[in-house]
Amino acid sequence: MSKKEKMTEIETKDYLDVRHEDIEPTFSDDVLVGCHNLHKYFPIHGGLFGAKIADVRAVDGISFEIKKGETHSLVGESGAGKTTAAKTLIRLYDSTGGNIYFRRQKTGLFEDVTKIKGEDLRSLRKEVQIVFQDPSGSLNPRIPVGDIIEEPMIVHGIKSKNERKDRVVEMMKIVGLRPEYLKRYQHEFSGGQRQRIGIARALVLNPELVVCDEAVSALDVSIQSQIINLLQRLQEKFSLTYLFIAHDLAVVRHMSDTIGVMYLGKLVESAPNAVLFNNPAHPYTQALLNAVPVPDPEIEHNKKIIMGDIPSPINPPSGCRFRTRCPKVMDICKVEEPKMKEIEPRHMAACHLL
Amino acid sequence: MSLLEVKNLHTYFHTMDGVTKSVEGVSFSVEKGSTLGLVGESGCGKSVTSLSVMQLVACPPGEIHEGEIFFDGEDLLKKTPEEMRKIRGNDISMIFQEPMTSLNPVFTVGFQVSEVLINHRNMTEEQAKERVISLFKDVGIPDPVRRFDNYPHQMSGGMRQRVMIAMGLACKPKLLIADEPTTALDVTIQAQVLQLMREIKEKTNTAIILITHNLAVVAEMADFIAVMYFGRIVEYTDVKELYKNPKHPYTHGLLNSIPRVDKPKTDVPLPAIPGVVPNPYKSPKGCKFHPRCKFAQEKCRQEEPPYILLPGTKGHFCRCWYPVKN
Numbered sequence: 257m258s259k260k261e262k263m264t265e266i267e268t269k270d271y272l273d274v275r276h277e278d279i280e281p282t283f284s285d286d287v288l289v290g291c292h293n294l295h296k297y298f299p300i301h302g303g304l305f306g307a308k309i310a311d312v313r314a315v316d317g318i319s320f321e322i323k324k325g326e327t328h329s330l331v332g333e334s335g336a337g338k339t340t341a342a343k344t345l346i347r348l349y350d351s352t353g354g355n356i357y358f359r360r361q362k363t364g365l366f367e368d369v370t371k372i373k374g375e376d377l378r379s380l381r382k383e384v385q386i387v388f389q390d391p392s393g394s395l396n397p398r399i400p401v402g403d404i405i406e407e408p409m410i411v412h413g414i415k416s417k418n419e420r421k422d423r424v425v426e427m428m429k430i431v432g433l434r435p436e437y438l439k440r441y442q443h444e445f446s447g448g449q450r451q452r453i454g455i456a457r458a459l460v461l462n463p464e465l466v467v468c469d470e471a472v473s474a475l476d477v478s479i480q481s482q483i484i485n486l487l488q489r490l491q492e493k494f495s496l497t498y499l500f501i502a503h504d505l506a507v508v509r510h511m512s513d514t515i516g517v518m519y520l521g522k523l524v525e526s527a528p529n530a531v532l533f534n535n536p537a538h539p540y541t542q543a544l545l546n547a548v549p550v551p552d553p554e555i556e557h558n559k560k561i562i563m564g565d566i567p568s569p570i571n572p573p574s575g576c577r578f579r580t581r582c583p584k585v586m587d588i589c590k591v592e593e594p595k596m597k598e599i600e601p602r603h604m605a606a607c608h609l610l
Numbered sequence: 611m612s613l614l615e616v617k618n619l620h621t622y623f624h625t626m627d628g629v630t631k632s633v634e635g636v637s638f639s640v641e642k643g644s645t646l647g648l649v650g651e652s653g654c655g656k657s658v659t660s661l662s663v664m665q666l667v668a669c670p671p672g673e674i675h676e677g678e679i680f681f682d683g684e685d686l687l688k689k690t691p692e693e694m695r696k697i698r699g700n701d702i703s704m705i706f707q708e709p710m711t712s713l714n715p716v717f718t719v720g721f722q723v724s725e726v727l728i729n730h731r732n733m734t735e736e737q738a739k740e741r742v743i744s745l746f747k748d749v750g751i752p753d754p755v756r757r758f759d760n761y762p763h764q765m766s767g768g769m770r771q772r773v774m775i776a777m778g779l780a781c782k783p784k785l786l787i788a789d790e791p792t793t794a795l796d797v798t799i800q801a802q803v804l805q806l807m808r809e810i811k812e813k814t815n816t817a818i819i820l821i822t823h824n825l826a827v828v829a830e831m832a833d834f835i836a837v838m839y840f841g842r843i844v845e846y847t848d849v850k851e852l853y854k855n856p857k858h859p860y861t862h863g864l865l866n867s868i869p870r871v872d873k874p875k876t877d878v879p880l881p882a883i884p885g886v887v888p889n890p891y892k893s894p895k896g897c898k899f900h901p902r903c904k905f906a907q908e909k910c911r912q913e914e915p916p917y918i919l920l921p922g923t924k925g926h927f928c929r930c931w932y933p934v935k936n
Binding site: 485548 | 651652750766768769796797798799800801802804805823824825826827829830849850852853854863864865867868869870871872873874875879880881882883884886887902
């Protein structure tokens with residue numbers, strides 16, 4: 257493709273506004289958050305004048321919903337767009353296209369929050385919180401942990417100083433930290449305790465939705481199960497909704513109610529937990545599940561391993577994005593992109609075979 | 611005779627805050643062509659054990675305080691640095707966790723792998739290049755001729771790890787130490803790399819020490835497993851016995867607490883092991899696991915249990931006063 261052709265293609269893409277599609281999505285009453293045809297492209301600039309030369313299509317049209325009090329997991333290899341999808345959903349990134357809906361805490365109404373800003377967006381920040389993968393990287397090393405947990409309350413102008421202090425002590429107890437430690441700094445804690453601090457900070461504002469971005473991945477084996485149990489206990493206690501991002505499918509199976517499998521910016525399959533693990537429909541999901549090692553030496557490993565790496569999201573393959581690695585690839589996969597189809601109630605997959 | 615026999619190894623680190631006894635009284639052996647899995651949490655001494663075998667422990671602050679390491683019948687600890695250099699990368703080689711940091715970013719990967727052959731096998735550059743290209747082919751790097759001139763940053767994580775494996779295998783070592791070789795990789799790529807390691811083992815009869823915290827990876831790869839806790843091996847046996855019949859409460863607890871990909875979701879919390887690994891400067895009295903052990907009794911708090919062969923078993927070793935009855 258010549259440079260000129262590339263430019264025109266990009267210009268047309270800029271005008272392509274996928275934001276208001278003709279079909280208004282419908283969500284049932286128990287849904288807390290949903291997105292429809294969500295896109296997030298990151299522009300790549302280059303050349304003499306720093307013009308946009310391409311896009312990284314990190315999230316390329318995904319739709320899903322999460323019911324209140326449930327855990328939805330996004331799984332896939334690194335580079336699949338899981339984290340970008342989550343960050344776009346909670347408005348940490350501005351979406352390139354698509355709509356985001358959220359049942360607001362104050363009004364109880366289901367609102368389109370794709371373009372809200374100012375005070376309205378600030379109040380949304382209270383309702384969605386995030387727990388990050390690396391607890392030492394996401395906690396300020398220069399302030400005591402009590403202040404770290406208190407900070408969101410100061411930012412959102414909540415309560416008097418005494419009330420805030422009480423709330424910090426209460427939160428520390430809830431996540432299983434001794435309140436005497438509130439004057440300590442993060443480096444004085446172990447990895448598991450630091451993750452507890454991260455969780456306390458996320459929950460201090462009573463959020464509705466908590467995004468757990470690889471929240472247990474960096475922890476040691478014996479600590480990981482402690483934090484998983486803590487997250488589940490807190491979910492029950494505060495009827496939290498989780499968007500759980502993980503690459504460890506064992507953890508995902510244990511935690512999730514529903515699961516979406518992502519590949520190169522697209523959702524390829526989504527289903528309730530038991531359905532996905534017992535009856536995966538998409539060849540990618542099958543390959544992913546097949547690749548997971550099982551802690552049982554008696555199981556024979558005659559694995560059908562998919563070869564190759566995930567392609568670049570700047571220039572994804574034509575047609576079905578998985579076709580370059582798919583063991584069941586057909587002629588049509590090159591030409592036509594498969595659409596998400598419902599293959600049984602609540603079980604969707606995008607593959608020409610289905 | 612075992613290929614590698616480690617006897618009563620003690621490796622200490624002298625730091626500003628005192629002495630850390632990272633490895634204390636570790637003994638194990640590895641047979642030709644078999645895989646030993648060294649399992650444990652971070653800080654339990656599994657990497658220090660393997661670095662001690664390679665004699666790559668920085669000294670100071672580190673020090674191999676006591677012990678013997680027999681490789682092919684010779685004590686590695688009695689070797690001069692010069693002799694050790696001839697063994698490293700030749701008879702024993704090592705693969706590290708992060709291929710990005712263990713490859714030099716300013717040299718091509720081809721050059722870095724050739725270097726091993728030029729140094730150890732006195733090959734010319736041309737001979738080495740030819741051999742490296744065939745090695746790249748063996749480890750499944752597509753288009754090896756072009757890849758020879760790539761720099762590490764031009765390759766994906768999986769490809770870089772293959773380069774590391776090619777480097778490790780260049781001189782057909784008798785023992786390959788793989789320290790968390792797949793931890794930084796995606797599951798699909800992990801499966802590819804593990805498959806590759808299995809093929810290599812079958813083809814070349816290389817013995818492997820696989821260091822990992824992942825109980826699922828080790829179940830698929832190892833013939834024998836040593837579980838480490840606080841610088842000690844607490845349990846050692848063959849892989850099937852360990853998963854069927856774990857005797858040490860730590861092993862037992864770990865196997866029960868991990869979420870399983872092959873079991874359906876339940877609403878029951880995971881039976882997690884409470885507490886954390888003790889501070890290395892404040893070693894608990896008695897059994898090092900007793901503060902977290904649900905079976906701990908008075909004797910465990912007072913006296914450290916010996917590492918013994920359990921009566922009535924074939925090579926099932928355990929360091930516990932009251933082994934779990936299954």
